[in-house]
Amino acid sequence: MQPLGDRHLDALREVGNIGAGHAATSLALLLQRPVRITVPTVQVLDFDHVVDAVGGAEDVVVGTYFRIGGDYPGNLFFIIPACSARAVLRAMWTEGDFGDDLQSEMALSALGEIGNILISAYLISLSDFTHGKVETSVPAVAVDMAQAILEVGMLTADADQCLIVHTGAHIEELDVWCHFLLVPDPDSVLPLLTALGVGGE
Numbered sequence: 001m002q003p004l005g006d007r008h009l010d011a012l013r014e015v016g017n018i019g020a021g022h023a024a025t026s027l028a029l030l031l032q033r034p035v036r037i038t039v040p041t042v043q044v045l046d047f048d049h050v051v052d053a054v055g056g057a058e059d060v061v062v063g064t065y066f067r068i069g070g071d072y073p074g075n076l077f078f079i080i081p082a083c084s085a086r087a088v089l090r091a092m093w094t095e096g097d098f099g100d101d102l103q104s105e106m107a108l109s110a111l112g113e114i115g116n117i118l119i120s121a122y123l124i125s126l127s128d129f130t131h132g133k134v135e136t137s138v139p140a141v142a143v144d145m146a147q148a149i150l151e152v153g154m155l156t157a158d159a160d161q162c163l164i165v166h167t168g169a170h171i172e173e174l175d176v177w178c179h180f181l182l183v184p185d186p187d188s189v190l191p192l193l194t195a196l197g198v199g200g201e
Helices: 008-033 047-053 084-092 105-130 144-153 187-195
Strands: 035-037 040-046 060-070 074-081 133-134 140-144 161-171 172-184
Touching: 008 035, 008 040, 008 084, 008 105, 008 161, 008 187, 040 047, 047 144, 047 161, 060 084, 060 105, 060 144, 074 084, 074 105, 074 144, 084 105, 084 161, 084 172, 105 133, 105 140, 105 172, 140 144, 172 187
Parallel strands: none
Antiparallel strands: 035 161, 040 161, 060 074, 060 133, 060 140, 074 172, 161 172
16 A cells, blocks of 8 residues: 555545444434444554554454455455444344354344445445445454454455554444454555545645
């Protein structure tokens, strides 16, 4: 990934802000309760530092992976700590109990759907902002230590850095934190920045 300056990050942060608004609306409809998402922060990190940024190598997380197609191909991850994932599931199932087992078929299906909804919200904002075509694969969901999930995912990435967006969701009394990791293919970085109006700066 080419070095990104403040103007590049500001443009990406603006996309994140718009996506956060779409994501809050979609999540509120799913949970049937008010959702407020915090203003995202954006970093560009070497892969060696990504694990620490999402909590630590041995922290258990839920990872949802998507392959992006269209005008800006790359890889995309939605990472949510296990404690936050359980809080969201409890908010979804007020009359039931999934037994805190994030590996159950019901829990994985729900978490995959949540990841899909939130990622779609961000990608819709990216597509609207750039007037480009953005497509995603069917999501793959796993529960494991952060190091293991990221290592498996990064094997498919032909890059040494990624863009990471940190954001939080306030769902009534719950505070939930999550991370979006965008790993664009090398050839898609300049077209993406150009479409955002900051290419070559």
